[in-house]
Amino acid sequence: GLLYMAAKIGYQSIQVESSYDEKTKTWTATAVVFPKVSIEQITKLANIPEEFRKQVWEYLTKPIVAYASANEWNVRNPKMHVFLKEMAETRAVNRALRLFTGYGGTSYEELPESEIEE
Helix, strand or coil: CHHHHHHHHCEEEEEEEEEEECCCCEEEEEEEEEECCCHHHHHHHCCCCHHHHHHHHHHHHCCEEEEEEECCCCCCCHHHHHHHHHHHHHHHHHHHHHHHHCCCCCCHHHCCCCCCCC
8 A cells, every 4th residue: 555655646766775783683674765756846846946946856856764674573473584684674665655655554564463362
């Protein structure tokens, strides 16, 4: 749902970088969502007084950045421990997309795991 919402708003691309800290055994990731600027916005930008044009352009093109980490302590499912890099990246992308779209909910990957007793 987050990608769908972001596509409706208009994003150009999403970039993700990750790194591993051997000492803490933690993957960290940074996700950046770049907004899409339409031809219509660029055309209207030409009509803005020059002294404000740079500010408006920076506002329109400002990327949304979010960070996340994953390690054996914050990913409780042992089956997912081989995918810690992917989990950190997924968390970072979801956080960036939630900021970009203004969605106030929590992504599935970040919900606490629960066990239902029978």
